[in-house]
Amino acid sequence: EDKVVQSPLSLVVHEGDTVTLNCSYEVTNFRSLLWYKQEKKAPTFLFMLTSSGIEKKSGRLSSILDKKELFSILNITATQTGDSAIYLCAVELNSGYALNFGKGTSLLVTP
Amino acid sequence: DADVTQTPRNRITKTGKRIMLECSQTKGHDRMYWYRQDPGLGLRLIYYSFDVKDINKGEISDGYSVSRQAQAKFSLSLESAIPNQTALYFCATARGASDTQYFGPGTRLTVL
Numbered sequence: 001e002d003k004v005v006q007s008p009l010s011l012v013v014h015e016g017d018t019v020t021l022n023c024s025y026e027v028t029n030f031r032s033l034l035w036y037k038q039e040k041k042a043p044t045f046l047f048m049l050t051s052s053g054i055e056k057k058s059g060r061l062s063s064i065l066d067k068k069e070l071f072s073i074l075n076i077t078a079t080q081t082g083d084s085a086i087y088l089c090a091v092e093l094n095s096g097y098a099l100n101f102g103k104g105t106s107l108l109v110t111p
Numbered sequence: 112d113a114d115v116t117q118t119p120r121n122r123i124t125k126t127g128k129r130i131m132l133e134c135s136q137t138k139g140h141d142r143m144y145w146y147r148q149d150p151g152l153g154l155r156l157i158y159y160s161f162d163v164k165d166i167n168k169g170e171i172s173d174g175y176s177v178s179r180q181a182q183a184k185f186s187l188s189l190e191s192a193i194p195n196q197t198a199l200y201f202c203a204t205a206r207g208a209s210d211t212q213y214f215g216p217g218t219r220l221t222v223l
C-alpha cells in the first residue's frame with residue numbers, strides 16, 4: 001500500500017525561527033512530490049520535485065527531494081506569522097491519476 | 112474571478128437527504144478531482160475524471176457518485192447523506208499528468 005507520512009504533525013515556533021518539515025514516502029512508481037500550503041481553505045501549490053538533490057526555492061521557502069532515501073524536506077527560514085498554515089505533502093505516481101496526500105503538518109508561528 | 116469555484120460553500124443537511132456539490136472551472140483543464148478532508152486524515156480522493164467520458168473511483172468512493180456534465184463541470188452527489196460524511200470537500204483540476212492540481216475553495220458539509 002502506498003504511504004505518505006509527514007512529521008511532525010504539528011509544530012509551534014516563534015517568529016524568526018527556522019523550521020524543517022518532513023515528508024517520507026513508500027510508493028510504487030514514483031513520479032513527483034508536491035508541497036502545498038493550506039491556510040483557511042483551499043491548498044495552494046508551493047513546489048513540485050521530481051529529481052533528487054535539486055533544491056527548489058521561493059523566497060524564504062525551499063524544498064529538496066531525496067529519491068534514494070524516499071523523503072523530502074520543506075524549509076522555512078525567518079518564519080513569520082503569515083506562515084501559519086497546514087503544509088501538505090503529496091506524491092504523484094507514474095499512473096498519473098491523482099495525488100496521495102500525507103496528513104499534513106500544522107505550523108503555528110507565534111509573535 | 113476564481114478559476115475553480117464550488118457551490119455551495121457551506122451546507123447543513125439531515126441524514127438521508129440527497130445532496131449535490133458542484134464544481135466549475137474556467138482553466139480549460141481536462142482532469143477534475145473530488146477530495147474530502149477530515150481533521151487529522153489529510154485529503155482523500157473520492158472520484159476523478161480525465162475527460163467527460165472518463166470517470167474513475169478513488170480511495171473512498173462508497174456512498175458517493177459523480178457526474179461530469181461538461182469539461183468545465185464536475186458534480187459530486189451524496190445519494191443518502193450520513194453523519195460520517197461530514198467533512199470539507201475540495202474539487203481540483205489539472206491539465207494533465209505531472210501538472211499542478213488547482214483546488215477550489217472547498218465546501219463545508221455537515222450532516223446531522
